[in-house]
Amino acid sequence: MSDLDQVTLSAGDKLVSLPVLKPTLGNSCIDISKLTKETGLFTYDSGFTATASCKSAITYIDGDAGVLLYRGYPIEQLARQSTFLEVAYLLMNGELPSRGEMTAFDREVAHQAMMHESLRKFLNGFNYDAHPMAMLCGSVASLSGFHHDTLDLSDPEHRRQAAIRLIAKVPTMAAAAHRYSIGWPIRYPRYNLDYVSRFLHMMFELPSEPLELNPIVAKALDLLFILHADHEQNASTSTVRLVGSTGANPYASVAAGIAALWGPAHGGANEAVLKMLEEIGDARHVDAAVAKAKDKESGFRLMGFGHRIYKNFDPRATIIREMTHKVLGELGVNDPLLEVALKLEEAALKDDYFIQRKLYPNVDFYSGIIYKALNIPTEMFTVMFAIARTAGWVAHWLEQQVDPEAKIGRPRQVYTGHAKRDYVGIDSRK
Ligand code: ACO
Numbered sequence: 001m002s003d004l005d006q007v008t009l010s011a012g013d014k015l016v017s018l019p020v021l022k023p024t025l026g027n028s029c030i031d032i033s034k035l036t037k038e039t040g041l042f043t044y045d046s047g048f049t050a051t052a053s054c055k056s057a058i059t060y061i062d063g064d065a066g067v068l069l070y071r072g073y074p075i076e077q078l079a080r081q082s083t084f085l086e087v088a089y090l091l092m093n094g095e096l097p098s099r100g101e102m103t104a105f106d107r108e109v110a111h112q113a114m115m116h117e118s119l120r121k122f123l124n125g126f127n128y129d130a131h132p133m134a135m136l137c138g139s140v141a142s143l144s145g146f147h148h149d150t151l152d153l154s155d156p157e158h159r160r161q162a163a164i165r166l167i168a169k170v171p172t173m174a175a176a177a178h179r180y181s182i183g184w185p186i187r188y189p190r191y192n193l194d195y196v197s198r199f200l201h202m203m204f205e206l207p208s209e210p211l212e213l214n215p216i217v218a219k220a221l222d223l224l225f226i227l228h229a230d231h232e233q234n235a236s237t238s239t240v241r242l243v244g245s246t247g248a249n250p251y252a253s254v255a256a257g258i259a260a261l262w263g264p265a266h267g268g269a270n271e272a273v274l275k276m277l278e279e280i281g282d283a284r285h286v287d288a289a290v291a292k293a294k295d296k297e298s299g300f301r302l303m304g305f306g307h308r309i310y311k312n313f314d315p316r317a318t319i320i321r322e323m324t325h326k327v328l329g330e331l332g333v334n335d336p337l338l339e340v341a342l343k344l345e346e347a348a349l350k351d352d353y354f355i356q357r358k359l360y361p362n363v364d365f366y367s368g369i370i371y372k373a374l375n376i377p378t379e380m381f382t383v384m385f386a387i388a389r390t391a392g393w394v395a396h397w398l399e400q401q402v403d404p405e406a407k408i409g410r411p412r413q414v415y416t417g418h419a420k421r422d423y424v425g426i427d428s429r430k
Contacts, residue, residue, distance in 0.1 A: 004028065011039040025060050025069075042412040049308075052233075054241060055405065058091060058395050059232040063309035068316065070230060071095070079319050084225035085109065085195045088167050088391035091230055092398060105164075106195075112168035113189035113198065115139075115176065116146050123173075123180050132383045133262045135177035140170065141255035151249050159401055162250040163394035170390045171195070174383045175202035181379075196222045199387070204375070217374050220327045221384075224367055227316040228385050230392030236260040236267065240393045241400050242409040250397050257393045258386050264303070267389070270364040270381040273304040274337070274372060282336075283343040290344070294353045304365030305348060306357070316363040324366045324373075333373045341369055 205211035261267035
């Protein structure tokens with residue numbers, strides 16, 4: 001952290017003093033909010049690589065040291081000792097719950113898990129082969145049409161209820177989207193199951209026989225959900241905040257987050273990893289794939305490698321790598337794609353191109369393999385990510401609603417178009 005309390009910028013004949021903000025952990029930030037008023041200058045930072053968009057007390061990442069903290073707790077400890085629902089409570093409320101608070105939270109989420117029957121009909125309007133992310137995005141946005149009686153955003157209880165509804169209903173809608181696409185009748189959420197088992201039941205129970213839930217599967221999924229629950233101001237969370245900054249309701253804001261998550265540079269990467277491994281097909285083709293990824297002309301990147309923030313290792317990838325081997329061993333899965341994945345990991349880690357650019361396997365590299373072992377269809381991978389990240393999205397949305405410094409998000413631009421010119425009638429154009 002820098003010791004500076006302020007920096008001085010020299011702009012022509014003007015010296016401007018800019019205060020330096022000190023975070024609890026991490027890099028100090030120059031507060032440039034007065035810069036334009038004093039100098040007429042904007043700043044340019046495409047992709048926000050050096051720009052903080054808000055103050056937040058939820059998640060801390062040190063990309064160089066491979067540190068990830070939720071509300072101060074290291075991800076390794078939460079992965080070992082907590083559950084996803086407890087993590088969701090922690091992210092939302094700032095502290096770990098007492099036993100009584102946890103029981104009440106668990107019960108409230110269970111009782112909010114049902115979706116309105118009309119929402120089921122809404123899903124039925126999609127084509128049978130629609131991508132489940134399209135169905136999830138649409139159905140989450142439509143929640144604002146069902147719960148508008150509790151959308152007074154100045155009421156803390158309304159805000160809390162919206163957050164709980166989102167955490168509770170997203171898995172129900174996700175499972176319904178999956179079952180619709182394979183032509184199975186939907187399963188209603190069971191109150192007597194824990195969060196993850198309830199989701200697995202809605203996903204996999206056959207219409208004709210009860211489902212025997214495998215505790216290894218439930219444990220693995222719970223861990224994956226913990227690892228994906230939040231990641232500070234990533235693209236989808238920043239989208240939720242940007243939409244939320246306009247006063248839009250939380251369902252619309254989270255639906256926008258889901259849309260942002262869908263892209264292959266973000267949450268869509270886990271699906272892209274599996275597709276890539278299938279295309280490589282055989283461990284013998286790995287070297288050729290690595291060579292192609294290094295060739296800029298090819299336009300091909302190794303999916304699941306690299307991260308905007310983690311430039312040494314992704315702590316989630318370390319946890320999940322261990323889990324991958326354990327799950328495949330315990331479930332007795334012998335997947336040839338795992339061999340391709342491990343060979344790829346090995347080849348890339350010793351290659352100068354990847355070393356110099358600090359490109360390491362990220363969390364999505366392994367999560368796809370686990371999802372496959374758990375029989376989650378490939379097109380559902382990003383949906384799984386969305387279920388987990390809903391906990392982070394609602395925590396950030398709640399935080400933003402009470403942030404006294406929050407403003408509508410409105411970036412500036414460096415205009416590169418034409419200078420002012422006169423309109424030319426169609427017959428006079430060249
Ligand atoms: N394969 C090959 N080369 C890569 C890869 C990759 N996966 N990722 C980055 N590079 C190269 C770039 O070509 C560039 O090379 P250059 O310096 O010679 O031009 C250099 O590494 C830096 O790349 P940037 O795109 O500038 O890095 P940035 O931090 O902006 O991007 C990102 C990070 C988007 C994750 C990128 O590494 C990527 O596309 N990875 C593959 C997709 C992926 O796995 N996304 C998941 C992200 S994690 C998540 O959402 C949970």
